[in-house]
Amino acid sequence: MEGHKDVLYGLYNDEDVLMDAITKAQKDHLDIHDVFTPFPVHGLDEVMGLSESRLHIAGFVYGALGTLTAFLFMSWVFTRDWPIIFGGKPYWSVPAFIPITFELTVLFSCVGMVITYYTVCGMGPGADNPTLDDRITDDKFCLAFNVSNSSKDEIESLKGFLTESGAEETNIKTI
Amino acid sequence: MSHHPIISPLRHTLITGDKTYHDITEDICAPSEKVPSTAWVIAFILSVTVLGFGVFCILWTIWMGIGTWNLNRTIGWGWDITNFVWWIGIGHAGTLISAILLLFRQKWRTGVNRAAEAMTIFAVMCAGLFPLIHMGRLWLGFFIFPYPNTRGPLWVNFNSPLLWDVFAISTYFTVSLLFWYTGLVPDLATLRDRSKGLRRKIYSFVAFGWTGSAKHWQRFESLSLILAGIATPLVLSVHTIVSFDFATSVIPGWHTTIFPPYFVAGAIFSGFAMVLTLMIITRKVLKLEDYITLQHIESMNKVIVLTATMVGVAYLTELFISWYSQYPYEQFAFYNRATGIYFWSYVGMMGCNVLVPQIFWVEKYRRNITLTFFMSIFINIGMWFERFVIIVTTLARDFLPSSWSYYVPTWVEIGIYVGTFGLFFTLYLIFTRVAPVVAIAEVKSILKTSGSQYTGLSKRKAIDYKEAAAEADHAHAHDDHGHH
Numbered sequence: 001m002e003g004h005k006d007v008l009y010g011l012y013n014d015e016d017v018l019m020d021a022i023t024k025a026q027k028d029h030l031d032i033h034d035v036f037t038p039f040p041v042h043g044l045d046e047v048m049g050l051s052e053s054r055l056h057i058a059g060f061v062y063g064a065l066g067t068l069t070a071f072l073f074m075s076w077v078f079t080r081d082w083p084i085i086f087g088g089k090p091y092w093s094v095p096a097f098i099p100i101t102f103e104l105t106v107l108f109s110c111v112g113m114v115i116t117y118y119t120v121c122g123m124g125p126g127a128d129n130p131t132l133d134d135r136i137t138d139d140k141f142c143l144a145f146n147v148s149n150s151s152k153d154e155i156e157s158l159k160g161f162l163t164e165s166g167a168e169e170t171n172i173k174t175i
Numbered sequence: 176m177s178h179h180p181i182i183s184p185l186r187h188t189l190i191t192g193d194k195t196y197h198d199i200t201e202d203i204c205a206p207s208e209k210v211p212s213t214a215w216v217i218a219f220i221l222s223v224t225v226l227g228f229g230v231f232c233i234l235w236t237i238w239m240g241i242g243t244w245n246l247n248r249t250i251g252w253g254w255d256i257t258n259f260v261w262w263i264g265i266g267h268a269g270t271l272i273s274a275i276l277l278l279f280r281q282k283w284r285t286g287v288n289r290a291a292e293a294m295t296i297f298a299v300m301c302a303g304l305f306p307l308i309h310m311g312r313l314w315l316g317f318f319i320f321p322y323p324n325t326r327g328p329l330w331v332n333f334n335s336p337l338l339w340d341v342f343a344i345s346t347y348f349t350v351s352l353l354f355w356y357t358g359l360v361p362d363l364a365t366l367r368d369r370s371k372g373l374r375r376k377i378y379s380f381v382a383f384g385w386t387g388s389a390k391h392w393q394r395f396e397s398l399s400l401i402l403a404g405i406a407t408p409l410v411l412s413v414h415t416i417v418s419f420d421f422a423t424s425v426i427p428g429w430h431t432t433i434f435p436p437y438f439v440a441g442a443i444f445s446g447f448a449m450v451l452t453l454m455i456i457t458r459k460v461l462k463l464e465d466y467i468t469l470q471h472i473e474s475m476n477k478v479i480v481l482t483a484t485m486v487g488v489a490y491l492t493e494l495f496i497s498w499y500s501q502y503p504y505e506q507f508a509f510y511n512r513a514t515g516i517y518f519w520s521y522v523g524m525m526g527c528n529v530l531v532p533q534i535f536w537v538e539k540y541r542r543n544i545t546l547t548f549f550m551s552i553f554i555n556i557g558m559w560f561e562r563f564v565i566i567v568t569t570l571a572r573d574f575l576p577s578s579w580s581y582y583v584p585t586w587v588e589i590g591i592y593v594g595t596f597g598l599f600f601t602l603y604l605i606f607t608r609v610a611p612v613v614a615i616a617e618v619k620s621i622l623k624t625s626g627s628q629y630t631g632l633s634k635r636k637a638i639d640y641k642e643a644a645a646e647a648d649h650a651h652a653h654d655d656h657g658h659h
Binding site for chain 2: 052106122
C-alpha cells in the first residue's frame with residue numbers, strides 16, 4: 001500500500017481527559033492526525049475544530065431528485081404517455097400523486113445519503129481500514145499524531161505530551 | 176481544573192450495576208461470543224420447523240391456487256390481509272423508537288432501539304409476504320412495478336392506494352434496513368476487534384472498515400439525525416397509506432377519514448407490545464437486565480397506555496359518528512361489528528386493546544414485569560382482532576343480504592400465519608447470535624448521565640478519571656487541586 005504513515009498515539013481511559021488533552025494540544029499548536037473513540041463523544045468535533053458535516057446538503061439534493069423523479073414521471077405517464085381516466089378524475093390528478101412522491105423523496109434521500117456517507121468515509125463491505133488498537137472500539141480513547149517526518153526529539157516530546165496529558169499508554173504504529 | 180463527575184438523583188437510571196465502558200462491551204458482546212445455549216438451540220429448531228411448515232403452506236397455495244383459502248364471493252380479504260396489517264403495524268415500533276425518540280432526545284431508547292429495529296425489519300418481511308402471496312400468481316408479482324414493458328407500455332395505476340402501498344412498504348423496508356445497519360457498523364467493529372481468525376475476517380467484512388475516527392463519528396451522528404428526521408414522517412406515512420387501502424374504498428365502516436391517525440396509533444401500540452414481549456424474554460435469557468431495565472419497561476408501558484387510550488377514543492369516535500351520520504348502512508356496519516356473527520372478535524378487540532391496558536395508569540403495574548409480559552401478549556392478540564374486525568366482519572355483511580356469508584380460514588391460511596412466526600423468530604434468534612442486541616456505542620454514550628453510579632442510585636462513588644489522571648501526573652501539572 002502506498003503512503004505508509006508512522007503514527008504515534010496515546011490511549012486515554014476517559015473522554016473528559018482526552019478532551020482536555022486535545023484542548024492542550026491545540027494550545028501548543030500540535031498537529032493532531034486523528035482522534036478515535038468508542039462512541040460519539042459530545043462536543044469532540046468542536047474541540048477539534050472540525051467543520052460541520054455537509055451530509056444534510058447531499059440529503060436534500062437527493063430528496064429533491066426523488067421528488068422530481070416521482071412527480072414528473074407520474075405526470076408524464078398520465079398526461080402524455082398513456083392517459084387514463086380513473087374514477088372520473090382529471091388525468092393530472094395531483095393529490096393522488098402525493099403519497100408516491102413523498103415515498104420516493106424519502107427513499108432517494110436515504111439511499112443517496114447512506115451511499116455518500118460510506119463513500120466519503122472510505123467505508124464499505126470488506127473495506128480494510130487500518131486501526132491503531134483493538135481497544136479503541138471498547139473503552140480506550142485515542143489521540144494520534146503523524147510522526148512520519150518527525151525527528152527522534154520531536155517524537156519524544158510528543159510522547160511526553162501524551163503521558164503528561166493523562167494517556168495510559170503510548171505507542172508507534174505504521175499504518 | 177479537575178472536578179468530580181456530576182451525580183444527579185434527578186436523572187433516571189438506565190444502566191444499573193455500576194458499569195464501566197469495558198463492562199458494557201463485555202456484557203453485550205457475550206451472547207454472540209458463547210456457544211449457543213440449549214434453550215437457544217431448542218427455540219431455533221422449533222422456529223425453523225414452524226417456518227418449514229409455513230413455506231410448505233405457501234408452496235401449497237402457489238401450486239394449488241388461491242382456492243385453497245376460504246375466501247369467497249364477498250370476503251376477498253381474510254386472514255391474509257389481516258396478518259399483513261398486523262405484522263406491518265408491529266413493524267412500526269422499531270423506527271418509532273429509533274427515529275422519533277431520537278428526535279425527542281429520549282435516552283431510554285438506547286437500551287432497546289437495536290432489537291426493536293431488527294424486529295421491525297423482520298416484521299416487515301413477514302408482512303410483505305402476504306400481499307405477494309395473495310396476488311395468487313406469484314410469478315407475475317413484478318407487475319406491481321412500473322417498468323417499461325411491451326404492452327404499450329401499460330403503466331401501473333399510480334392513483335391506487337394498493338400501489339402506494341408497494342412504494343410505502345418497499346421504501347420503509349429499505350430505509351429501516353439502512354438505518355439499522357448503519358447504527359450496527361460501529362458495534363460490529365467492536366465484535367471484530369475482540370475476535371480472531373475466521374470470525375475476525377467475517378466481522379471485518381461486515382464492519383465496513385470502521386475505525387472510530389472523530390470525523391466518521393461526526394458524519395455518523397449527522398446521518399443518524401437526518402435519517403431519523405425523514406424516517407419519522409415515513410413511519411407515519413406507511414400506516415397512513417395502509418389505512419388508505421380501506422379508507423379510499425366506499426365500503427361502510429372503511430370509508431372514514433379517521434383511519435390514518437387511528438391506524439398509526441394502533442401500529443405504535445401493537446409494535447410496542449411486541450417489543451415488550453421480545454425484550455422481556457431477551458433481557459432475561461441474554462442476561463441484559465442492567466441495560467434493559469425496569470425504567471425502560473415502564474417507559475414503554477407509558478406509551479402503551481397512551482396509545483391504548485388513543486385507539487379506544489378512535490373506536491368510540493367511529494361508533495359515535497356512525498350513529499350521528501344517520502346513514503343506515505354505516506350504522507349497521509358498526510352495530511354488526513359489536514353484535515353480529517363476529518361479535519367475539521369485537522369483544523376481544525375492545526377488551527384487549529382498550530380496557531385491560533388501562534391498569535397501566537398505576538405505576539405499580541407498569542413496573543411489574545410478569546404482568547407486562549402477559550399484557551403485551553394480550554395486546555398482540557387484541558390488535559390482530561382489530562384488523563380482523565375491520566376486514567372480515569365488514570366484508571361478511573355487504574350491501575346485499577343475499578350474499579352474506581361466514582368465513583373461517585383453512586389449514587393453509589392458518590399454516591401461513593403460523594409460518595410467519597417461524598420466519599420472525601428464526602431471524603430474531605439468528606440476530607441475537609451474530610450481532611449485539613443492545614447498541615453498545617450508544618449505551619456507552621449515556622453512561623455518564625444515566626449509569627447507576629452517576630444518578631446516585633449506587634452507593635459506590637463514580638470513578639473520577641480526571642482526578643485519577645491528575646494524581647498520576649507529576650506534581651507540577653495541577654497545583655490548583657485544592658479547591659474541592
